[in-house]
Amino acid sequence: MKEGPDIARLGTLIGDPARANMLTxxxxxxxxxxxxxxxxxxxxxxxxSSHLSKLEDGGLLSQRxxxxxxxxxxxxxxxGAMLESLMGFAASRGHLRxxxxxxxxxxxxxxxxxDHLAGDFGxxxxxNLICEGTIIAEGENLVLSEAGEARVSALGINIEKLHSPRRxxxxxxxxxxxxxSHLAGSLGRALLAHFIDQGWARRMADSRVITFTPxxxxxxxxxxxxx
Amino acid sequence: MKEGPDIARLGTLIGDPARANMLTxxxxxxxxxxxxxxxxxxxxxxxxSSHLSKLEDGGLLSQRxxxxxxxxxxxxxxxGAMLESLMGFAASRGHLRxxxxxxxxxxxxxxxxxDHLAGDFGxxxxxNLICEGTIIAEGENLVLSEAGEARVSALGINIEKLHSPRRxxxxxxxxxxxxxSHLAGSLGRALLAHFIDQGWARRMADSRVITFTPxxxxxxxxxxxxx
DNA sequence: CCGATGTTTTGGTCTTGATCGAAGCATGCG
DNA sequence: CGCATGCTTCGATCAAGACCAAAACATCGG
Numbered sequence: 001m002k003e004g005p006d007i008a009r010l011g012t013l014i015g016d017p018a019r020a021n022m023l024t025x026x027x028x029x030x031x032x033x034x035x036x037x038x039x040x041x042x043x044x045x046x047x048x049s050s051h052l053s054k055l056e057d058g059g060l061l062s063q064r065x066x067x068x069x070x071x072x073x074x075x076x077x078x079x080g081a082m083l084e085s086l087m088g089f090a091a092s093r094g095h096l097r098x099x100x101x102x103x104x105x106x107x108x109x110x111x112x113x114x115d116h117l118a119g120d121f122g123x124x125x126x127x128n129l130i131c132e133g134t135i136i137a138e139g140e141n142l143v144l145s146e147a148g149e150a151r152v153s154a155l156g157i158n159i160e161k162l163h164s165p166r167r168x169x170x171x172x173x174x175x176x177x178x179x180x181s182h183l184a185g186s187l188g189r190a191l192l193a194h195f196i197d198q199g200w201a202r203r204m205a206d207s208r209v210i211t212f213t214p215x216x217x218x219x220x221x222x223x224x225x226x227x
Numbered sequence: 228m229k230e231g232p233d234i235a236r237l238g239t240l241i242g243d244p245a246r247a248n249m250l251t252x253x254x255x256x257x258x259x260x261x262x263x264x265x266x267x268x269x270x271x272x273x274x275x276s277s278h279l280s281k282l283e284d285g286g287l288l289s290q291r292x293x294x295x296x297x298x299x300x301x302x303x304x305x306x307g308a309m310l311e312s313l314m315g316f317a318a319s320r321g322h323l324r325x326x327x328x329x330x331x332x333x334x335x336x337x338x339x340x341x342d343h344l345a346g347d348f349g350x351x352x353x354x355n356l357i358c359e360g361t362i363i364a365e366g367e368n369l370v371l372s373e374a375g376e377a378r379v380s381a382l383g384i385n386i387e388k389l390h391s392p393r394r395x396x397x398x399x400x401x402x403x404x405x406x407x408s409h410l411a412g413s414l415g416r417a418l419l420a421h422f423i424d425q426g427w428a429r430r431m432a433d434s435r436v437i438t439f440t441p442x443x444x445x446x447x448x449x450x451x452x453x454x
Numbered sequence: 455c456c457g458a459t460g461t462t463t464t465g466g467t468c469t470t471g472a473t474c475g476a477a478g479c480a481t482g483c484g
Numbered sequence: 485c486g487c488a489t490g491c492t493t494c495g496a497t498c499a500a501g502a503c504c505a506a507a508a509c510a511t512c513g514g
Contacts (some may be wrong), residue, residue: 005317007310009248015238018501024234034461047503049462060319068460068511081314083234089309090232093286243472261491271474276492278472295481295490 013058014086018043019051023060023083028208029115029149031064031071062107077135077167080114081184110201113209116188117195118175121212121220125191126172126182128224135183136168144171146189152187155223157194195220240285241313245270246278250287250301250310257342258291258298260445337437341428343415344422344437348447352418353399353409355451362397362410369397371414379414382450389413422447 014020017040025040026033032040038048043158052072055061061081064071074080074138090096110121117125134148144152150160162169172187183191192210195201199218203209212220241247243270250266253261262328265275279299282288291298301307337348343414344352355364361375371379377387390398391413398412409416419437422428427443430436439447 004343005314006247006322007251008244008315009311009322010238010317010320011238011242011247013238013242015235017235017238017240020233020235020238043502044504045461046463046505050502053462058322065326070461078316078319082312085309085312086234086237087232090237092233092305093237095233095236095285204511221331241469245472270472272491273493274473278493292481297491 007213009058010207013055013060014083017041018047019055022048022051022055022072025206026061026072026074027080027083027114028112028203029074033069033071037072045113073225076112077114079169084113090107090204106209107207110210111213112192112210113132113173113175113182113208114178114183115183115192116184117172117192118173119180119210121175121210123175124227125224128226130227137172142168142172142183142185144170152221155191155194157187157190158199159187162190189203228259239289242413243278244268245274246282248429249278249282249299250273250279253288253301254307258300260296260298264299269408306422333438335435337428338440339419340411342419343409343411344419345409347439348437348439349409351453352447352451355453356410358453360421364399369395369399369410369412371397374436381424382418382421383425386414387419 014023021041024035025037034048034052035045035105037052038045041048041051043051052061052063056063056072060075062075064073074082074083086182108119110117110119112118113122116122123226126135126224129148130137132151133145134151136143136145136148144159152159169186170188171188172181173184173188175182182188195205198216198219199213200219201210201212204211241250242392247263248268258377261275262272265272268275268278270278279290283290283299287302288299289302293298301310335346337344337346339345340349345351353362356375356414359378360372361378362368363372363375371386375395375409378403380387388398395412396414397410398415399408399410409415422439423430425443425446426440427435427446431438432451
């Protein structure tokens with residue numbers, strides 16, 4: 001009866017609105033201080049502190065002390081992936097927090113999903129990569145083709161450095177706003193970092209929104225032309 | 228701030244122990260009545276009824292009236308997948324419901340995972356099937372090889388009858404006690420049923436424990452020799 | 455040292471929701 | 485029909501935990 005993994009505990013941790021807001025805020029990938037998270041969650045500092053220690057006990061967060069500040073971040077990419085899959089499922093059941101309308105067009109257009117690009121732009125990139133054969137979908141798994149390696153290198157990314165035993169190179173991630181897949185994994189991360197490096201796009205403070213410069217958007221569209 | 232899917236609602240739904248128990252009980256894919264679920268969750272019928280309607284409102288369950296009974300099942304495979312991924316994550320964080328020690332060795336040795344064999348014996352069987360080429364892993368998916376069909380038939384199982392549009396023949400299932408895969412799907416179910424039919428093993432009442440007879444264990448070990 | 459800033463602990467209030475007994479519906483069986 | 489069975493609704497109880505103010509703790513800059 002009382003056997004097996006304790007999903008109830010995990011559910012309870014995620015189930016509180018304040019904690020869910022904090023986790024969502026951390027999906028942006030950057031570490032945030034306790035005060036920032038308190039504000040994001042809309043609760044007082046003591047309350048936030050209590051929530052944060054619960055989340056940490058539950059293994060969802062990692063914390064790093066730095067001077068007077070205490071920075072919190074998602075424990076690892078598995079945590080981010082788990083949350084995003086929850087978001088995908090919630091969205092598929094129509095569990096939205098605001099009305100379905102395009103209240104936040106910027107967020108639907110391009111946003112960061114933990115560390116990679118999501119939203120309309122993310123899906124567009126993914127579709128192009130599949131379409132041109134850079135990435136091949138084998139069932140659930142994604143593989144970078146040989147031609148794809150050249151293609152990615154040509155974009156200015158060093159693939160050698162992306163291989164890691166801890167994390168897959170390519171992974172698909174369900175996009176809650178588009179209800180389609182976009183690219184996660186270390187390649188997904190590198191591509192977003194590259195766009196920002198090149199000055200094509202910028203991350204907005206206190207939000208998951210990614211804004212492309214006019215020139216950056218032009219370039220992006222040129223590189224990923226298929227609509 | 229209030230953007231994105233409402234994972235808090237989903238978390239709350241899963242976060243109650245009674246509801247989590249019900250969902251876990253339904254992971255086997257078979258539909259259960261309200262009374263059965265009440266017992267599985269360890270709550271009274273009125274309480275269970277209330278939980279079930281919440282789960283249904285949340286889109287996690289579907290219900291089918293049949294005579295006096297009301298059968299509940301997971302809404303779809305996406306729901307099952309979401310729960311399984313939650314279980315995997317919970318297990319990876321050590322969120323187990325009883326103490327880590329070998330409190331229940333029998334349970335770790337062999338138990339039923341809804342309808343198929345899990346625990347040490349389940350993992351052993353799985354490893355043997357893979358090793359001898361009966362089952363081939365293609366990424367996430369499992370396929371029964373041609374040689375495998377013969378092998379399984381030789382064990383006394385009628386494969387024809389196992390094919391179903393509703394359920395895959397072979398599926399891997401993460402074993403929380405071993406942290407490795409074992410065999411689910413209709414073949415997994417049939418194998419367990421076969422062991423019990425042959426008198427190799429018995430299910431214990433009110434428990435997930437499977438006990439092998441000495442003779443049954445000897446046979447099992449002979450059929451699946453690889454450790 | 456001291457005061458300012460960031461965070462946690464303490465102590466107490468209050469709301470949410472899980473729970474069950476009893477009563478109310480619905481369906482099937484004889 | 486009428487009784488048994490399966491489930492839901494109602495009403496009331498009760499406990500877990502979310503919440504904040506105030507005080508304690510920690511760290512830095514001067």
